[in-house]
Amino acid sequence: MIYKVISKAEFKRFIDALVQNNSAFGPRLVDTDSRGESVYQFQPVSSVEEIAFDYTRTASSAKHFFLPFREELSQFHFHDDDWEQNVSYEANPVVLVGLRACDISALNILDDVLLNSHFPSACYLAKRKNTFVIGMDHLPLPDCFCKSLAHHTVSTGFNLFCSDIGEKYYLSINSSKAFTYLKEFQTEEPSHEDNCLLTERRKLISRSFQTEVDVTSLPSILDIEFDSPVWEKWGAKCLNCGTCAMVCPSCYCYSVEERFNIDLKGASRNRKLYSCNLVDFAVVAGGHNFRPKNGDRLKYRYYHQHRGFAENANQQICVGCNRCGRACLAGINPKDVINDLRMEKESCMICVSQSPART
């Protein structure tokens, strides 16, 4: 990592050069909701003017640039009594501007799942390699709880990260590509004062969190509370609409389907992001559903997000952006669900003197 500072005006020139010459996406204002709040999304941008640098958060995450909602995995071509399978790992270069620390953390988690595991996914890697990620810090919103999961800062997974230190940005340069581009622009070595400003900025961010979710020993609580009535309570509200998983930066469950092309001369194998909240997530041939109830499926999302996943024992997938909580029409959010579970736990400890025998 190399550190530099850059004036805000110069930084904009730099971003402008990047977005003008590449297919680029950045936060843009798309709507104003009925409460008067601005709604942002990562949208195509072709000049720096279009980027809302002061955005709060995008409604949907940047996950789909790496793990598209729908994607073709391979193609079959039929000919002469036989077929050929073609797989291509092609991705066009993309510049992504304005990702938050938690968004980048989520990418690092996706890396763990999709790259640093038994079977690395080449289509994901192709996109990851061809995406130039520029991160930007921000002051947390009232419902952000990434600090609880230690994702309010990030030290890998981006090409460039900018911290706002007032007149200037403090740049963490994490790739030679970024370094080379920046050579064309006027940057300076951080002065002692810049370093102090950065520390202040970090402290400010850290101090500003209003929401805290206690995730300590959550995996074991989740295990113990597997049959908790909390799941039924929240399950009764869940609409099974999959919204939470779609907007989440780190939910990655999917479905694979194969289809003949309409001319029947070929077929494609396609992946579609799915959600464990959807009714048929665990349905098998013959119609048996391993998770028939809303509560089961909802529990499962939390189980997966917070109980950790097999290969990275104890690493939680959730980064604490609360996108799911905001998007959920039924008002289900990680903070309330987890707090509920903990209450369950504590009240049990208070009212039952001896641990009940579990069967």
Next chain:
Amino acid sequence: MKRDCSIDIRHLTRVEGHGNIRITVSGGKLLEASWAVVETPRFFEVMVKGMSAERVPFLTSRICGICSISHALASIRALERAMQVTPPPAAETVRLLAMHGETLQSHALHLFFLALPDFAGTPGILPLLESHPDLVRTGLELKELGNEISIATTGRATHPVSLVLGGVSKAPSKQRLKELKEMIVKRRPALEMATGFFRTLSIPEFVRETEFISLRNGKYYPFIGGDLVSTDGVVRDENDYLQMTNEYLVDFSTSKFTRLSRQSSAAGALARFNNNSRLLGHRAHEVAASFGLEPVCHNPFMNNIAQLVECHHIFENAEILIESLLDDDRQDIRTAYKPKAGEATGAVEAPRGVLYHHMETDDDGRVVKADCIIPTTQNNANIHYDLKALAAEAVKEGKTDREIEKLCEMVVRSYDPCISCSVH
């Protein structure tokens, strides 16, 4: 040449909806020639009663699968006029562009899918896919362009989603508009090729004088709103549509008949042309001239050519509209409105002719009374009397039964009737 002949066509094919043709000739004399619509009525005018104005265009667009944009816009126009809502100019342009898309799509569908097989002597377009693939593809390219314009402007090719009271709920992105413009340029050769092909067809010579009714606003070739005019010199205000249509019931048809100064009148591409030809674009003019089409043309078969001429106009004008949207940086596409009581007519030029929706609302903006008069309804009487004249002429000329049947079918199709629409 005393002969008998009886033609009884039930559920005429290659038209939208269900209509019957009946011709009876006895001893060389035409006894009966009739056009009867037997479509199942749906009672939209009853269905909209009590519905909130906001929802009405979504309902009325379902009157017709082909000209759903026209129906939505006719309702929207009626309701906006009734409740004094003025949509932002950018929204008006988007709507106008949508009308262009729908008309192009509908004309291409009619010319290539429905009418062309008659000239080619095939039962439908599918055999032509094998015998004249290039020609069919040309038609498809035009139709696709029409659909793409509709999709970009209204969200969907059939049953628009973003045409709403007060404007449009979503405008096409600049990127999309640029793509459309490129597509128009790319498809021009297809239109020229189609034109060249139609020039090789022999259009039946048949003339029966009638009155042509359309909208006219003096500025643009008509699509949305304007005065109601006829080639017999009638001019009326949009709200006076009833005096323009004079709907009446006949006992052999579920679709009503209309009349103005004569026994029957006609609406549609030819009527628009006859009333507004000077407002057509340059290339459209040239094409009309090359077919010898000039106002007032009384050959119903020339409606096909008038449609082709309008396609040329749409190519020219759509590009101009797209330019103006590209230049316009205003975000304003939808005006908020307060529901209120009122009453007004919205008239638009659907692909098949002038379409009226008349709406009356109460204080909550709910519809209390609605009336829809559809172009095909206005053409029914004309089709009916054309059939009589055409059959009589054909009998006199000694045409065979098969020839008479074919001519009769062709003349009905040339009106591009939209029957389910007329029985709404």
Next chain:
Amino acid sequence: MHDMRFAIPRQDLNREAFASSIPEFNRRSDLMKTDMGYKCRITNVVNLTDQEKLFQLRIVDPQERRIFRFKPGQFLMLELPGYGDVPISISSASSNHEFLELCIRKAGHVTSALFRTEPGMHVAIRGPFGSSFPMDEMSGNNVLLVAGGLGIAPLRAPLFWINEHRDRFHDVHLLYGAKEPSQLLFSYQFDEWKTISHIRLHTIVEHADAEWKESTGMITELFRDISIDAKHTYAIVCGPPVMFKFVCSYLDRLGIPMNRMFVSLERRMHCGMGKCCRCMVGSTFTCIDGPVFDYWSVMNLKEAI
């Protein structure tokens, strides 16, 4: 204002680039096919019943054929181009490097389409995936194999293994139950198993017909006929969840340690690689941590049974 200096160069991924960018790629996945399948020719199809067929496959490319190795209990993703892929246990001997055998029940759309295929046609396989039965660990002991219905399919591979290493095992019992006599799969192999492999075979059906001479009833009733030395017995139980629950708790009462009983779980799967998460049970993937689990793990997995 186009300035090529700021255009990000595209990095295409070929196999080498992919391998080099993931340090452990070679160790883990070099021999595995993930997105692309191994093309196989269907060399033979045997109709076992009207619901089950045995497919014999041969990997077309000789080099790929050499590479493809699996352990008893593992499964593969079988793909019929245009229709989709399904997880199927490998039902042949792990020592058989020429052919693979898959015993497939017609259950849904992909399997139905497979039933319409004929010898000579090509399918693709990916894998092998998943955990396997610890055959080496079992050596020196008695083995109890319990199969219900289609559960015999994943048991064939360990059966072959036992036969090839018969001297390493003491008593080997196979308890096999089905609904009706006609639904007993591989009955043509029963004699071979009994006489050549010296396996004590006990069959039972729920509904007997006139010719049926063996036992009738639920599979647990077969335990009356055999004596089990709990201290020196390993068990492999495959069949519907209700069955292995019954059998395993019975064996548990007999005193067989839970970590010496093995079951094979079934869940919906779309990838086989621990990515799609469809097969997750608790925080465990059936596809990479399973499908073979010892009963202790299964007991500890929420929602496993």
Next chain:
Amino acid sequence: MKNPVYTFEKLKFASFEFTCCEGCQLQFANREASLEAFFSLLDVRTFREISSEKHDDYDIAFVEGSISRSDEIERLLAIRRQAKTLVAFGTCACFGGVNSLKNCHSMDECIAEVYPGLPVETLPIRKISDFVKVDLSIPGCPVAKKEVERIVVSLVTGSLATLPKYPVCVECKEQLNTCLFDLGEICLGPITRAGCDAVCTTGKTPCLGCRGPADDINFPAFLELVGERGLNRSDLKEKLGFYNAFEAYPCQ
């Protein structure tokens, strides 16, 4: 047929329409780029809207529209007798569609309003499955051609011909739309079956549920949501009733 590996047969296909706008049939002519390939999957035996040929030896019948006259019932029964597979095509066929709004009024009232003094026959609107067994439903007002293509390909190839089981919200999120509930509107997306690519909400108008209920919907939770947001109940009722697709879920 064409595919070199598998042998397929063209569908012996017929299309029929009843009370409706024929917009669904029109979709057959849309998606022009794949139209040739699409029609080469079909052996069209009867299709009045595009061809004058008429043969009664079809295997699969696509039936569009709802039923509102006795002659329609007879025609429908005859189609059922012939067709091995009968497909309810479009929202009108599947649920009755917008036409069902007529059922709020008496038939006499309808006739008096539109055909005063004429002996016009009209029955309350019914969906196709009220009269005959339906083998497959393709909902949509109009049907989404992309989905129709997929289903026809599936029917020809014998692969999976199913509809998504999840609600429209999934597809709406794929389009990165702002949720209409956040814009103060009631949207039926959370309870409506996906498959339309959320075309309405992407055009920023609420889903009216033309594709009918998704599998296993949580209707009470949906009503609660509408209540919590303080949205207009009569608006909700108007939306739920628009296509008659939520008959099974009465509100209030």
